[in-house]
Amino acid sequence: MKYKAVDLFCGAGGLSFGLKKGGFDVVLGIDIDQTALKTYKDNIKRAKVLNKDIKLVSGKEIEKITGIKKGDCFLLAGCPPCQGFSNLGKRDATDQKNKLVYEYIRLIFELEPCFILMENVPGMSRGVGKEIFNDVVQKLKEKYCVQYDTLNAADFGVPQIRKRLVLHGVRKDVYATLLDILKVNELSLMPEATHAKDKKNGLKKWVTVRKAIMDLPELKAGEEVKCVGTANHVARKLSKTNERRLDDIRKKGGNRVNASEELQLECHKKKNVSYTDTYGVIDLDKPAPTITSGCTTISKGRYGHPTQNRGLSVREAARLQSFDDKFIFSGNIGEMSLQVGNAVPPKLAQASAKEILKYMNLLESNQED
Template identity: 35%
Template sequence: MKFSAIDLFSGAGGVSEALKKHFDIKCAVEFDKIIASTYALNHGSDHLLVKDIRKVKKKKWNRIKSKLNGDNLDLLVATPPCQGFSRHSRKKSVTNADDRNKLIMQVIRVAKILQPNYILFENVDNIVNFKIFHIFLTLLANLDSDGHKKHRDRPSYHLRFEVVDAVNYGVPQHRKRMILIGEKINEFPNTDAIIKESVKGQPYVTNPLPLWPKTEKAPTLRKHLEPHNLSKLEAGGVDEKDKLHRCRNLSPDNLIRIRATPRNGGSRSDWKEEQLTLECHKKSNVSFGDVYGRMNFDNYAPTITCGCLAYTKGRFGHPEEDRAISMREAALIQTFPMHYKFTGKVDGNAHEGSSENIATQIGNAVPVRLAQSFVDLIFNQLLNVAQIEFFSEQLVAATQA
């Protein structure tokens, strides 16, 4: 049995990869044409809208709604751009006016039209410190202080949101993300779902939704990658049988640096020759200690970012080979399956085009296994309700016979 879903801000399709096991994806929305090309390579383009979500009119959403045969949408997924909420944003204020931050309000707009039974939302952990997110929660809950619906034309949701580390959901990397689940409220009043604010100004739900997947510790990087038997590469190399398994070249100086870095977890602090250290890194208050570091096969990867192909941008050195990790390794650490295709140009074929574009898609993606944990949970909830309704109908029919 498949339920209906919509994937907003779909990116390269990591969440859709998790969704398609149990859900019929009615629509996916992605603004960037190159990223949308990757999505289409893997999930088709019939249901894909390559458009600024703010310009998708109510008329279009109503047409999609009409295909649900009178039912509400089962699941609305939203993974809006996170850069404006990031701790690394140049705009440090939690009240900054980055236009991308306003995109989360599109979830409210679409939910009003489609009235989904569940909402799944993902973003960076730092979003909880932003006033606009507090407003977002209040609008999603849509309850007054007595637990009654505040605006009759909008759905109300019982929410639960937490900051999680993807490593606890089967993903072999430390990646902290804020995940929110919302379940539509059908009976009022509901005083458990009221959004309040702590004395420190942090939002919370009176009694959070009692729905969350069990944790599952990820395998180490070695155990995760070994079954794929990836070929060894030199810096700048490419596997002719797997075009995604290619890595950046290293300058002569950086080649010396990585050779001086101990295998499996070594960092620039291990260099014995002082001249290898950049002047800017010699200051005592310099952060980003992972720069020029190696991953550790017997541990977990750091957060895979858009700069994951660059040895100079984080702990993205290969654990044992003298090179940065490849695009294939980055995609596997993000738990994309081996068959997944990426393209770096509009309407490009698999693994063609700009490596930087592909790295951005991989780094921005929701890890597939992380998404799968939450998608499976919501599917099982929907299935339980459907089964209860089915047996209730059968019982009524038998009673009337």
């Protein structure tokens, strides 16, 4: 049996794509970004989409669109905007976008799904976000048993070091039923790692950049190469100086601090400069650094291609997020980069899906007995 899932703040569909691959029937994606929703609709087949401000969406509207009823055994998943909690953001707890997590809580209580999933940046549970996150958890605990942890996407087969706060929850009555079925006092709701930095304890080794992207055709800055089965292999334009700069940085270990003095930007020569990874070149034999919305721009992070004098293409960034090549992004290069960087890595979402479905199937088999 395929269980239904609804994806709030769905963006281009990374979370939904992973949930589908994990075995869910994703029936609805909701987002305010029309361009991202076009990508979503083109890739998450048969799912309905709702282009609407989440503050104006009600549980009743979701019921009407999906046929789901309050209290049904389904998954309500969401990744509320998190720029105010991110290490790369302003870390402003008063940012109104941060309050959108409460819209997710509102819809949980309006729909009372058996299972919930929330994914966000680790900064949500500490620093400026801690107060909001603690409040969210306390509200959820009124009706749900919740567990959360900071997971590294690389530990689940994603060729990228990306730490995310993942929260799983089960409605208390359902949790009690599962305890009774399994004859245990507590459930473990979080997925277990499948990969590790070193191959040990039966785990596979982290997936490297080399394995993830180096079979793609060579590409020059500003070009797009179209080949069968692979779309979005397009890179941003670069000045000749930046091409020379990347070449020099690569030959000297990949870190911009080692670049020749005449090729260093004046702002990079100053002491105590932040964002030291900018203009860096990605290491072939490690997972990539965290892929952000600036993933195709060399001035936004360590996004220089390992062997070619350009930044990452959209397709390379998508692969480093663990998207299949059949997942096609819509929009201009800036819009596509935003969609890729903001997405939940599908393989991380797939790990959550499998863990939650394990318990859903257990409930179903118990009812059949």
